[in-house]
Amino acid sequence: MSLGTFLQHLANGISLGSLYALVAIGYTMVYGILRLINFAHGDIFMMGTYFAFYGIAVFTLPWYLSFLLAIVLTGILGMMLEAGAYRPLRDAPKISILISAIGASFLLENLAVVIFGGRPKAFPTPRVLTDVVHIGSISIQNLTFVIPVVTIGLLIALLYLVHNTKAGMAMRAVAKDYETAAIMGVNVNKVISLTFCIGSMLAAVGGIMWGLKFPQIIPLLGVMPGLKAFIAAVIGGIGDIKGAVIGGFVLGIGEIMLVAFLPELTGYRDAFAFVLLILILLFRPTGILGEKIAEKV
Amino acid sequence: MKKRDLILTLVSLILLFVFVYFADAYLDSYKVRILNLCAIYVILALSMNLVNGFTGLFSLGHAGFMAVGAYTTALLTMPPLVKAQNFFMAPLIKPLDSITLPFLPALLIAGVLSALVGFLIGAPALRLKGDYLAIATLGFAEIIRVIFTNTQSLTNGALGLKGIPVTTNLWWSFGIAVITVILIGSLINSSFGRALKAIREDEIAAESMGINIFRHKVLSFTIGAFFAGIGGGLLGNLLGTVDPLMFRFFLTFNILLIIILGGMGSITGSIISAFIITIAGEALRFLDESITIGSLYVPGIPGLRMVVFSALLMVVVLFFRQGIMGTNEFTWDKLFDRLQKKPAAGGGSN
Numbered sequence: 001m002s003l004g005t006f007l008q009h010l011a012n013g014i015s016l017g018s019l020y021a022l023v024a025i026g027y028t029m030v031y032g033i034l035r036l037i038n039f040a041h042g043d044i045f046m047m048g049t050y051f052a053f054y055g056i057a058v059f060t061l062p063w064y065l066s067f068l069l070a071i072v073l074t075g076i077l078g079m080m081l082e083a084g085a086y087r088p089l090r091d092a093p094k095i096s097i098l099i100s101a102i103g104a105s106f107l108l109e110n111l112a113v114v115i116f117g118g119r120p121k122a123f124p125t126p127r128v129l130t131d132v133v134h135i136g137s138i139s140i141q142n143l144t145f146v147i148p149v150v151t152i153g154l155l156i157a158l159l160y161l162v163h164n165t166k167a168g169m170a171m172r173a174v175a176k177d178y179e180t181a182a183i184m185g186v187n188v189n190k191v192i193s194l195t196f197c198i199g200s201m202l203a204a205v206g207g208i209m210w211g212l213k214f215p216q217i218i219p220l221l222g223v224m225p226g227l228k229a230f231i232a233a234v235i236g237g238i239g240d241i242k243g244a245v246i247g248g249f250v251l252g253i254g255e256i257m258l259v260a261f262l263p264e265l266t267g268y269r270d271a272f273a274f275v276l277l278i279l280i281l282l283f284r285p286t287g288i289l290g291e292k293i294a295e296k297v
Numbered sequence: 298m299k300k301r302d303l304i305l306t307l308v309s310l311i312l313l314f315v316f317v318y319f320a321d322a323y324l325d326s327y328k329v330r331i332l333n334l335c336a337i338y339v340i341l342a343l344s345m346n347l348v349n350g351f352t353g354l355f356s357l358g359h360a361g362f363m364a365v366g367a368y369t370t371a372l373l374t375m376p377p378l379v380k381a382q383n384f385f386m387a388p389l390i391k392p393l394d395s396i397t398l399p400f401l402p403a404l405l406i407a408g409v410l411s412a413l414v415g416f417l418i419g420a421p422a423l424r425l426k427g428d429y430l431a432i433a434t435l436g437f438a439e440i441i442r443v444i445f446t447n448t449q450s451l452t453n454g455a456l457g458l459k460g461i462p463v464t465t466n467l468w469w470s471f472g473i474a475v476i477t478v479i480l481i482g483s484l485i486n487s488s489f490g491r492a493l494k495a496i497r498e499d500e501i502a503a504e505s506m507g508i509n510i511f512r513h514k515v516l517s518f519t520i521g522a523f524f525a526g527i528g529g530g531l532l533g534n535l536l537g538t539v540d541p542l543m544f545r546f547f548l549t550f551n552i553l554l555i556i557i558l559g560g561m562g563s564i565t566g567s568i569i570s571a572f573i574i575t576i577a578g579e580a581l582r583f584l585d586e587s588i589t590i591g592s593l594y595v596p597g598i599p600g601l602r603m604v605v606f607s608a609l610l611m612v613v614v615l616f617f618r619q620g621i622m623g624t625n626e627f628t629w630d631k632l633f634d635r636l637q638k639k640p641a642a643g644g645g646s647n
Contacts, residue, residue: 096614099553099614103614106610107607113600271439271444275440281433282421
C-alpha cells in the first residue's frame with residue numbers, strides 16, 4: 001500500500017471517526033448525568049438528518065438555514081424525549097428506564113417510517129462540500145476536511161461550556177451527585193433537559209454530516225451509527241467527553257483500516273466495533289479515560 | 298404439592314391438550330400459526346426471564362442464541378436435495394450436506410449448541426455488570442449475526458435458508474412449552490433457583506452467604522441459552538425459512554417486552570403476556586391495511602401498526618412498571634381464595 005493510499009484511508013477514517021465522536025458525546029453526556037444508555041440517541045441522529053433533508057428538498061430553504069433549523073428542531077426533540085420517556089421514570093428501577101429508552105427508540109423509528117416513508121431518499125448535498133481537492137496523488141472531498149474541523153470546533157465549544165460557564169458547573173454538579181446538587185439549589189430537571197438538548201443538537205450536526213457523506217437516507221439509518229457511537233463512548237470511558245471523542249476516532253480509523261488492510265474481512269466490518277468493545281470491557285472495564293469504580297459494600 | 302393441586306394441574310393439562318387437538322383439527326392455518334407463535338414465545342420468554350428476571354442479569358443477547366438454534370435445527374432437518382438447492386453460491390460443508398436427522402434430536406442438538414455458545418459468551422461477559430453486560434451481550438448477538446451473514450458455506454450467508462421442513466405444529470410447540478414451564482418452574486423453586494433470586498436481590502449479600510455467584514450466573518445464562526436455542530429451532534421450522542436479518546435486536550426486544558409486560562420474575566406473567574403480545578401484534582395488523590366503511594375509504598398507512606405497538610408498550614413501561622403479575626405466580630390456593638372472596642394469602646412468595 002502506497003503512502004498516498006494510506007493517507008487517503010486515514011483521512012476517511014478520521015472523518016468517519018469524527019461523526020462517531022459527535023454522536024458519542026451525546027451518549028456520554030446523558031450517561032454521565034443519568035447513568036442511562038440513551039438507546040434513542042441514534043434515532044435522534046436520524047431525525048436530525050431527515051429534518052435537514054426536508055428543509056432543503058421540500059421547503060427549498062438554503063442549505064445553511066435548513067441545517068440550522070434542523071439542529072434546533074432536533075434539540076427540541078431531544079428535550080421532548082427526555083420529558084416524555086425518561087422524566088416520569090426518574091425514580092424507577094434502572095431496567096424500566098432502559099426499556100423505556102429502547103421503546104422510545106422503536107417509536108421514533110416507526111414514526112419515521114410512517115411520516116417520511118420507508119424508501120431511501122437522496123440527501124441533497126451543496127456543491128461547496130462535495131468538490132474534490134487533489135493533493136499530489138490523493139483526491140479528497142472538501143467534506144472530509146470539514147467534518148473533523150466542525151467536530152473539533154464543537155468539542156472545544158462544549159468543553160468551554162462544561163468547564164467555564166455556570167450551566168456547565170450545574171451539569172457537572174448533577175453528574176457528580178444529583179440529590180446533593182438539588183439540595184444546593186440546582187434545578188436538576190432544567191440541567192438534564194439542557195444536557196439532552198445539547199447532546200441532540202450535536203447528534204443533528206453528526207446526522208447532517210452523515211447525510212452529506214453517505215447521501216442515501218432511510219429511517220433505520222441511525223441504528224448502526226448509534227450503536228457504534230455508544231461503543232465509542234464506552235471505549236473512551238463513558239461519562240467523559242474527551243474520552244468519547246478519542247473513542248470515536250479509534251473506532252472510525254480502526255474500522256476503515258480493517259477494511260483497507262484486510263479487504264477479505266469487509267463483511268465483518270460491523271462486527272469490528274463489537275469485538276473491540278468486548279476486548280476493551282474485559283481488559284479495562286471503564287474505558288480508556290474511565291476511572292476505576294470501587295464496589296460499594 | 299398437595300394432592301388436590303396435582304389433580305387440578307393434571308386436569309388443566311388434559312384440557313390444554315384437548316384444546317390443542319381441536320385447534321389442530323378445526324382452526325385455519327393463520328390462527329394455528331399464531332397459536333404456534335404464542336407457545337414459542339412462551340418458551341423464549343421463560344428462557345429470558347430465567348436470566349433477566351430471576352437472576353437479575355441484564356442480557357440482550359437472546360436473538361443470537363435463537364439464531365444458533367434456528368440454523369442448527371434447520372440444517373439438521375433439511376433433506377440433502379433441498380440443501381443442494383439452497384447452497385448454490387458455495388456448497389455446504391461436509392458432513393452437514395448429507396445428513397438429515399429427525400426433528401427432536403435436531404432440536405436437542407440445537408439447544409445444546411446454543412447452550413455451549415451461551416457458556417462461551419457468558420464466561421467472559423458475566424464479569425461485567427448492569428449496562429455493560431447489556432451492551433456486551435447485545436454485541437455478542439450482533440457478532441453472531443454478522444458471522445452468519447458471512448459464512449456462506451455454513452449458513453448460506455445473507456440469502457438465508459429456504460425450504461426448511463415445516464415440522465413445528467401445535468403438538469410440538471405446546472408440548473415443549475409445557476415441558477419448559479415445568480422445567481424452569483422446578484428450577485426456580487429448587488435451591489439453585491433460590492440462589493439465583495438471592496443474587497438478583499443483592500449480589501454482595503448472596504456472596505457472603507456462600508453462594509458462588511459466578512458459577513450460578515454462568516449456569517443460568519447457559520440454561521437460558523439452551524431454551525432460547527430450542528425456541529429458535531421451533532421458530533425456524535415453523536416459518537420454513539431463516540435469514541440473518543430475522544435475528545436483529547428487534548427480536549430480543551420483543552421478548553424483553555413480553556417479560557416486562559408479564560412481570561420480571563413471574564413465570565405466570567411471562568406465559569400470559571406471551572399470548573397477549575403475540576395476539577395483539579397480529580390484531581393490530583388492520584392498522585396497516587386500507588379499510589372501507591360504507592362509502593368511506595381509509596387508505597392504509599404501512600408502518601402505523603408498529604407505531605401504535607411501540608406507543609402502547611411505552612405506556613406499559615411508563616405506567617405499569619410491575620407488569621401484569623409483578624413477581625407473583627398463579628397457584629390453585631390463590632384461585633380458590635379469590636373465588637371464595639377471601640383476600641389472597643401469602644402474596645409475593647413464589
